[in-house]
Amino acid sequence: MRVTFTVNGAPQEADDVWEGESLLYVLRERMGLPGSKNACEQGECGSCTVRLDGVPVCSCLVAAGQVQGREVVTVEGLAGEGGELSTVQQAFVDAGAVQCGFCTPGLLVAADELLERNPEPSDGDIREALSGNLCRCTGYEKILDAVRLAAARTEEAV
Amino acid sequence: MEFLRPASWEEALAAKAEHPSAVPIAGGTDVMVEINFDHRRPEHLLDLNRIAELQEWEVAGDTVRLGASVPYTKIMEHLRAELPGLALASHTVASPQIRNRGGVGGNLGTASPAGDAHPALLAGGGEVEAVSVRGTRLIPIDDFYKGVKRNALEPDELIRAVHLKKATGPQQFSKVGTRNAMVIAVCAFGLALHPDARTVRTGIGSAAPTPIRATTAEEFLAAALDEAGLWESRGVLPPAVARQFADLVSGAANPIDDVRGTASYRRHALGVMARRTLGWTWEQYRGTEQDELDDRSKPCA
Ligand SMILES: Cc1cc2nc3c(=O)[nH]c(=O)nc-3n(C[C@H](O)[C@H](O)[C@H](O)COP(=O)(O)OP(=O)(O)OC[C@H]3O[C@@H](n4cnc5c(N)ncnc54)[C@H](O)[C@@H]3O)c2cc1C
Ligand code: FES
Ligand code: FES
Numbered sequence: 001m002r003v004t005f006t007v008n009g010a011p012q013e014a015d016d017v018w019e020g021e022s023l024l025y026v027l028r029e030r031m032g033l034p035g036s037k038n039a040c041e042q043g044e045c046g047s048c049t050v051r052l053d054g055v056p057v058c059s060c061l062v063a064a065g066q067v068q069g070r071e072v073v074t075v076e077g078l079a080g081e082g083g084e085l086s087t088v089q090q091a092f093v094d095a096g097a098v099q100c101g102f103c104t105p106g107l108l109v110a111a112d113e114l115l116e117r118n119p120e121p122s123d124g125d126i127r128e129a130l131s132g133n134l135c136r137c138t139g140y141e142k143i144l145d146a147v148r149l150a151a152a153r154t155e156e157a158v
Numbered sequence: 159m160e161f162l163r164p165a166s167w168e169e170a171l172a173a174k175a176e177h178p179s180a181v182p183i184a185g186g187t188d189v190m191v192e193i194n195f196d197h198r199r200p201e202h203l204l205d206l207n208r209i210a211e212l213q214e215w216e217v218a219g220d221t222v223r224l225g226a227s228v229p230y231t232k233i234m235e236h237l238r239a240e241l242p243g244l245a246l247a248s249h250t251v252a253s254p255q256i257r258n259r260g261g262v263g264g265n266l267g268t269a270s271p272a273g274d275a276h277p278a279l280l281a282g283g284g285e286v287e288a289v290s291v292r293g294t295r296l297i298p299i300d301d302f303y304k305g306v307k308r309n310a311l312e313p314d315e316l317i318r319a320v321h322l323k324k325a326t327g328p329q330q331f332s333k334v335g336t337r338n339a340m341v342i343a344v345c346a347f348g349l350a351l352h353p354d355a356r357t358v359r360t361g362i363g364s365a366a367p368t369p370i371r372a373t374t375a376e377e378f379l380a381a382a383l384d385e386a387g388l389w390e391s392r393g394v395l396p397p398a399v400a401r402q403f404a405d406l407v408s409g410a411a412n413p414i415d416d417v418r419g420t421a422s423y424r425r426h427a428l429g430v431m432a433r434r435t436l437g438w439t440w441e442q443y444r445g446t447e448q449d450e451l452d453d454r455s456k457p458c459a
Contacts, residue, residue, distance in 0.1 A: 001161055019203060020159035020193045041194040043187055043256055044340060058255045061190040063183055066159040066207045110254070131339035132253025 226263025282363030
């Protein structure tokens, strides 16, 4: 089947999509957007997190056909047009929140949505918002630092 | 495989009538796992995402009609006052990403004994609105669970909504697992006081082939509260009553040993959850310790 939807603001189309295929597969294998990662394909790890009509979801659990006509934002959509990193991305770099980096795209999408919804999150809010994203390297402390840093910088910028 | 994308509820019912073996897909958080792992290859997937009314809820009189696909996140945000038990249970499901997609219709469709909505639905009381081209039935929640992952739906039926009684008293939900997020319940317990009817209802999860009520415990507690005039006096609950209630809840379960826990641990944990949730709800009914109760209603015990 053919599936058409908006990805990071631009209309995209994929042909010969298998009916049981996930949005994650379509993004990575058909649209050349490998930023969203595939680690578990069962909703446990969050490395495939994207926004569907603004809402963070595991793209491995969304059927491609369900996305017809809708809007998807992936990690590739976070940076500016000229490639300059977003506040959350820069904070992850500066805080040393990236080790192997496999979990990073999912965490960035989740953290970005948190700060949009709640610009001054408590530590509890951050933990809750990131509770669906697993990291096997960092021990999470640097990731929490990065989100706090991004929040502080967002506030300064206002 | 064919992907059916009905644009309206009537089209969805017609598609289900034409293809009774079609697998409905709402949030996909159960269905897609099975497809990704090749555990299921349905001939037809029936997408429900385009049917707007499944994502809506209405509060009218003393009931809430909750659309089958209202995601858990919305229940937590908007229905905490009307459906406190279900809102607490929703908050313990998986992770934000899963709660943004999954909902009660899917939980009922899967009908896993470990589904977190079930103890809250059983305790709160309500009916499942099952619809087909033949018509609409309201299935009492007590009659909905038929076996391990089996429910009372006919092959041509879809769940339109659940009709839930608006809370008339305090409700609680408690779940045992290894951490706060992303945990399938080792066992779970829901409790609702219904002061208007002077009854108490319960729900037990993950401790029998289906979600069940602990009816003997409910009847014992309601009688004890009546006899001592506690519904009116809002007096202190005698510890012996709480203990007996906990024992009866524990005895109602029929758990098994599995990777998540042993049967005897589950029985023990259910007794502890029954005693605690009774303590919290009763104190809330008495109108005391409000601040502490607010703390306790945060996720999850
Ligand atoms: C990582 C992970 C963690 C999870 N943790 C939990 C947890 O902690 N607690 C918990 O309870 N569950 C958990 N689940 C399971 C799942 O999220 C829930 O069961 C959820 O409620 C399913 O809703 P859904 O809309 O995604 O269902 P779907 O996957 O879309 O559907 C589930 C079933 O219901 C049927 N169905 C859906 N809608 C209808 C309808 N309107 N009428 C008739 N049939 C219908 C489908 O055909 C399918 O059989 C978890 C899942 C994952 C992937
Ligand atoms: S790959 Fe989707 S949650 Fe792990
Ligand atoms: S940095 Fe390696 S998994 Fe998170």
